[in-house]
Amino acid sequence: MEGPQETQAVVVGYCDVPEFPGYRVGTDGSAWRLKSNGQWKQLHGRRHKKGYRVVTLRRAGVAYDRLVHRLILECFVGPCPDGKEACHDPDPRRDNNALTNLRWDTPKANQADRKKHGTSNEGERHGLAKLTEEQVRLIVSLCEQGEIGQRQIGDLFGVSSGTVNQIWTGRRWQYLRLVPLSKLPVGVHKTPYQGERNHNAKLDPGIVMEIRLLASQGVPQRDIAGMFSISQATVNAVVLRKTWRHVPQ
Secondary structure (H helix, E strand, O other), rough: OHHHHHOOOOOEEEOOOOOOOOOEEEOOOOOEEEEOOOOOOEEEOOEEOOEEEEEEEEEEEEEHHHHHHHHHHHHOOOOOOOOOOOEEOOOOOOOOHHHHHHHEHHHHHHHHHHHHHHOOOOHHHHOOOOOOHHHHHHHHHHHHHOOOHHHHOOOOOOOOOHHHHHOOOOOOOOHHHOOHHOOOOOOOOOOOOOOHHHOOOOOOOOHHHHHHHHHHHOHHHHHHHHHOOOOOOHHHHHHOOOOOOOOOO
């Protein structure tokens, strides 16, 4: 066949799509359909809500939506091995489907790529996250102090006591690598540190007293939080003496 696409085929490798006669994909991430006149037409498809490129392939009158990056790997590398998934690297863009940017690898390796690219959905970047990193650190601090129960801590932050427990035991927000004092190795001091001696502390006794003074003067807790670059939940816990109880009023 003559045409621009055949000139391109000299530098781009092509592979027929198994089980879909009349379709092929290229090592450059392109997808093609063979027209009735014998010419190849590139399929541009559409962008999936998660950013992936999707094309529609037809067989026996039935339409099938396929992710381009998986088609590329399946055609040039082979079926996805058990326990693995498609990874985009070194370019994290999900529409860069060049063969050199794709591989089958483990979910753990894929997550490591996201961390390297800064596209990880861990923690507060997750679409369903209800907490910020600052709030999680404060939850760990409150649990360490042991002055209020996990249910009360959950009420402060609008989450369940189960969520608080999972944060405290390291089953959630693991990437922060928060190590509660109670989980330190044997021989290491495990007494809950109060106030500024706590390794998560962001306040000092002077600021704590100023926060309580401002609150007693009627300054809204949201405004106080803004003054000291802390969360409103932190201010509320200080004002109600649920934290920093050793600091005099």
